[in-house]
Amino acid sequence: MSSGDAIEELFGTLGHRFTNRGLLIRALSHSSTAATNSYERLEFLGDRVLGLVVAQLLLERFPAENEGEIGRRFAALVQSSTLAQIGAEIGVERFARAAPGVLNENIVADMVEALIAALYLDGGISCAEAFVRRVFDPLVEQRSRPPRDAKTALQEWAQGQGLALPVYTDVGRRGPDHQPEFTVEVNLQDHEPARASGPSKRAAEQDAAATMLARLGVKQDA
Secondary structure (H helix, E strand, C coil): CCHHHHHHHHHHHHCCCCCCHHHHHHHCECCCCCCCCCCHHHHHHHHHHHHHHHHHHHHHHCCCCCHHHHHHHHHHHHCHHHHHHHHHHHCHHHHCECCCCCCCHHHHHHHHHHHHHHHHHHHCHHHHHHHHHHHHHHHHHCCCCCCCCHHHHHHHHHHHCCCCCCEEEEEEEECCCCCCEEEEEEECCCCCCEEEEECCHHHHHHHHHHHHHHHHCCCCCC
16 A cells, blocks of 8 residues: 555544644654654643543533543543554554554554544644544443443452452653653462553553453453
8 A cells, every 4th residue: 555545544534634644644653763753742632632522522421420430431431452442443553653563552542642633733623523532432332331440340359359459569660751651560369460551650550450350350340
């Protein structure tokens, strides 16, 4: 597929024909191939646009739920694993500009946020909102109840099994100050530890707990 064909396909996938194609290319460019024009600054903006639109969407869709219930839905929707899932569905890895072996789930998730920022900058908030609503609506419809966060679910499971409470340990940090990546390990009595990384310690803890729950075969929403 030529670069022109790829751009046209992306226009169709995103539902917007870019006036500034450079924004789209930048949103999909990793620093391994673009030292100054990579996605990081766009990702920062896209995170905020995404949060605004998803928050409004949830408040409209669940008018009877309280702030805590809406907050749990929000956290589940904007977490890295959900964004990476969306990235896989729209084919981010096919279009990304990155050195071989660099792409991982977290980078794909960040590029989705960068794409949202690119849509916002090129087409305005209505353009970005249309895309976010289109890709997140099916995910919102999948949950009839607010999810429990992973740490709470793991703690409740451990207590139900008569085990000591899970213990979370910081085991590493890398990346620049504006885009750190924290790695956290969760230890649970009588089980192998589970590790996960995220843009904050809180996010890494949640992902580590989710990894442990998946290993145990425990559904987070149970």
